[in-house]
Amino acid sequence: MKKKPADIWYKINPILGFIAMVVTQDIVLRFFFSKKKIIYSGFSIPQNSSIILAPTHRSRWDGLVLTMAMGRRITNKDCRFMVTKSEMSGLQGWFLKRLGCFSINQLSPSLSALRYAIGLIEKGEQLVVFPEGKINKYGKKLVLKEGLFRLSRLATRKTDSIFIIPIGIAYSKVSPKFRSEFCLSLGQPIEINNYLNFSINEFNKFLYEGMIKAEEIALKNVGR
Numbered sequence: 001m002k003k004k005p006a007d008i009w010y011k012i013n014p015i016l017g018f019i020a021m022v023v024t025q026d027i028v029l030r031f032f033f034s035k036k037k038i039i040y041s042g043f044s045i046p047q048n049s050s051i052i053l054a055p056t057h058r059s060r061w062d063g064l065v066l067t068m069a070m071g072r073r074i075t076n077k078d079c080r081f082m083v084t085k086s087e088m089s090g091l092q093g094w095f096l097k098r099l100g101c102f103s104i105n106q107l108s109p110s111l112s113a114l115r116y117a118i119g120l121i122e123k124g125e126q127l128v129v130f131p132e133g134k135i136n137k138y139g140k141k142l143v144l145k146e147g148l149f150r151l152s153r154l155a156t157r158k159t160d161s162i163f164i165i166p167i168g169i170a171y172s173k174v175s176p177k178f179r180s181e182f183c184l185s186l187g188q189p190i191e192i193n194n195y196l197n198f199s200i201n202e203f204n205k206f207l208y209e210g211m212i213k214a215e216e217i218a219l220k221n222v223g224r
Helices: 014-032 062-070 090-098 111-122 147-155 200-221
Strands: 035-039 050-055 079-084 102-104 126-128 162-171 181-186
Touching (some): 014 062, 035 200, 050 111, 062 126, 062 162, 062 181, 102 111, 111 126, 111 147, 147 162, 147 200
Parallel strands (some): 035 181, 050 126, 050 162, 079 102, 079 126
């Protein structure tokens, strides 16, 4: 039997996508959080470029908050999340696939997963990669994995213009509580072609600084 292309398996279901957007943004986030703030601070979305969003990851709420700030209503693009294999199992995995998420083995990414991610970038989709690879609680230093720089560097062979956007997300409570606040701050876009001669450690240090700066702005705006 002839295999279906990957983009058929991971195509966003328009009905589920619309329902998820309304439920999460218009009901859940609006009801749970008392105050929501997005700081663009002179930020402009690079036109005709491929975008990789690189947010800090402090809470399970991060994905919903990010989608409100940079999802279809704002950028006219869906957020295509790269998640772990364990998150794509069972009923949760069924929904995530139809909302445009895809899995990758962080320790040993398969060639097909890398090709799929590069294909999304090439098509101009908006890819979301948490550089830490997991939730990292406040008080712990961010430790960025090597995968994001490797992936973006590979993608430059297929796409001329790729921007990585460092993002900081903060909550008024370390563990978000009912009627607490959140703030998302976008840093300055990083054009990957300008850093191809960097080592992984050099680039991660540069990205780390951008993420921390954005998070500090977000923390200040929630009173922390």
